Amino acid sequence: MASTKEIKRRIKSTKSTKKITKAMELVAASKMKKAISQTLASRLYSTYSWDILTSLSERLENITHKFFTENTNTNKHLIVLITSNRGLCGGYNSQIIKKAIAMIKEESKSAEPISIDIVTVGKKGDGAMRRTGQNIVASFLEMPENVSLQDVIPISNYFADEFKKENYNRIYIAYTDFVSALSQKPVIRKLLPISKVELKEVVELNIKEKAPDSRASMDGARHDFAKSETPYLLEGETEKLLDTLAEKLVRMQIYQMFLESSASEQSSRMVAMKNANEAAEEMINDLTLVFNKARQSNITKEISEISAGMASVS
Amino acid sequence: MSTKQLQLKIVTPEKLILEELVDQVTVPTTEGEITILPDHIPLIASLASGDIVAFKDGEHIPMEVVGGFVETKKENDMTSVIILADFAEHVANISEAEIAKAKAKAEELRKQAENNEIVDFEHFESELERSLNRIKIADKWRTRKYRK
Numbered sequence: 034m035a036s037t038k039e040i041k042r043r044i045k046s047t048k049s050t051k052k053i054t055k056a057m058e059l060v061a062a063s064k065m066k067k068a069i070s071q072t073l074a075s076r077l078y079s080t081y082s083w084d085i086l087t088s089l090s091e092r093l094e095n096i097t098h099k100f101f102t103e104n105t106n107t108n109k110h111l112i113v114l115i116t117s118n119r120g121l122c123g124g125y126n127s128q129i130i131k132k133a134i135a136m137i138k139e140e141s142k143s144a145e146p147i148s149i150d151i152v153t154v155g156k157k158g159d160g161a162m163r164r165t166g167q168n169i170v171a172s173f174l175e176m177p178e179n180v181s182l183q184d185v186i187p188i189s190n191y192f193a194d195e196f197k198k199e200n201y202n203r204i205y206i207a208y209t210d211f212v213s214a215l216s217q218k219p220v221i222r223k224l225l226p227i228s229k230v231e232l233k234e235v236v237e238l239n240i241k242e243k244a245p246d247s248r249a250s251m252d253g254a255r256h257d258f259a260k261s262e263t264p265y266l267l268e269g270e271t272e273k274l275l276d277t278l279a280e281k282l283v284r285m286q287i288y289q290m291f292l293e294s295s296a297s298e299q300s301s302r303m304v305a306m307k308n309a310n311e312a313a314e315e316m317i318n319d320l321t322l323v324f325n326k327a328r329q330s331n332i333t334k335e336i337s338e339i340s341a342g343m344a345s346v347s
Numbered sequence: 348m349s350t351k352q353l354q355l356k357i358v359t360p361e362k363l364i365l366e367e368l369v370d371q372v373t374v375p376t377t378e379g380e381i382t383i384l385p386d387h388i389p390l391i392a393s394l395a396s397g398d399i400v401a402f403k404d405g406e407h408i409p410m411e412v413v414g415g416f417v418e419t420k421k422e423n424d425m426t427s428v429i430i431l432a433d434f435a436e437h438v439a440n441i442s443e444a445e446i447a448k449a450k451a452k453a454e455e456l457r458k459q460a461e462n463n464e465i466v467d468f469e470h471f472e473s474e475l476e477r478s479l480n481r482i483k484i485a486d487k488w489r490t491r492k493y494r495k
Contacts, residue, residue, distance in 0.1 A: 268377075268378050
């Protein structure tokens with residue numbers, strides 16, 4: 034049996050680890066709340082911008098804008114992988130990395146091999162992709178924890194430029210969808226070209242899933258409006274308007290995905306830390322029991338030694 | 348003054364900035380400044396950076412805005428103006444200290460511009476535009492009366 038001193042030391046170190054994990058859990062919980070409220074706040078904007086896009090596209094018979102059509106000149110794909118900068122967040126990073134690698138493998142197996150370039154966001158994903166020897170064209174490693182729209186601008190402009198230059202056929206984005214505090218889903222979604230159907234799905238999914246009641250009234254109003262097909266007066270050139278709108282939409286989408294990812298990261302960190310906390314608690318209990326037993330046996334030993342000594346004296 | 352009013356909503360990706368019934372609103376579009384009154388025909392235009400001025404009960408409500416869209420539509424006899432801005436802020440929120448900060452920032456950014464090694468150009472560009480716009484709008488409204 035280990036000495037009581039040894040056990041005491043272990044209890045002490047477990048306790049201090051528990052303090053750290055507890056603090057991390059609390060921090061993650063508050064950060065998660067913030068990220069979720071940010072996601073909710075951004076939803077109104079995306080709904081309205083979708084609204085405008087719909088009314089605009091009604092006027093144009095076929096959209097020939099670059100963002101809406103696939104480039105036929107190239108068959109290169111670009112995958113954007115959003116991961117965290119820090120570890121200790123359960124399976125958050127490994128899940129999305131696994132999913133991205135699976136997709137890359139699948140694409141390379143197909144009849145016409147497609148070359149895939151990678152853009153990484155976050156140190157964890159960057160490291161993993163470098164280890165597996167993928168072609169990384171850009172890494173954004175300095176993302177702050179609470180993303181603002183401004184932080185997303187350089188990234189979204191980079192994609193828009195690359196896509197406009199016809200360097201890529203499609204741009205995918207791999208992020209972690211925040212379903213609830215306990216479950217997050219790694220998802221790979223097509224970012225460009227914008228397909229109207231898919232974009233609509235994204236926007237509607239957001240509305241339905243995450244804010245069932247608050248948006249209901251607004252939804253009704255929108256439907257009526259769509260039916261009436263109001264002819265819009267467009268200030269300026271339609272093409273130009275569409276161009277800016279498309280760019281904003283892409284930016285918005287990326288922004289939302291960042292928010293989703295950061296909410297997922299924080300919540301999976303929270304859960305991981307909660308588990309660590311519970312494990313530490315259990316360990317402390319076990320160790321305390323062992324310590325008490327050791328103490329008890331020490332005392333027994335001492336008493337028997339004393340009484341043996343007394344017996345020999347008398 | 349007519350009793351008709353219009354519903355003004357200013358939305359940024361970060362939050363809903365303003366939602367109010369107003370008499371009229373002036374917005375800076377890329378084609379020039381326009382004033383929208385109730386019963387305006389449906390309109391879509393893109394915004395330039397500048398100030399949105401809503402007019403209510405004889406008082407101005409100025410908002411600083413950078414980039415975005417304006418959409419006007421009619422719903423159940425109510426004209427609604429939706430402004431989707433990249434950034435928006437009530438002029439009253441731009442305090443003196445903030446102006447000084449914005450000025451310093453603009454200056455710093457300008458210096459950085461001379462440094463050719465700026466990688467983060469896009470970010471920097473929008474920051475600069477925003478800082479300059481804040482200064483301009485704050486200066487413009489400094490001496491005038493408006494409602495907070």
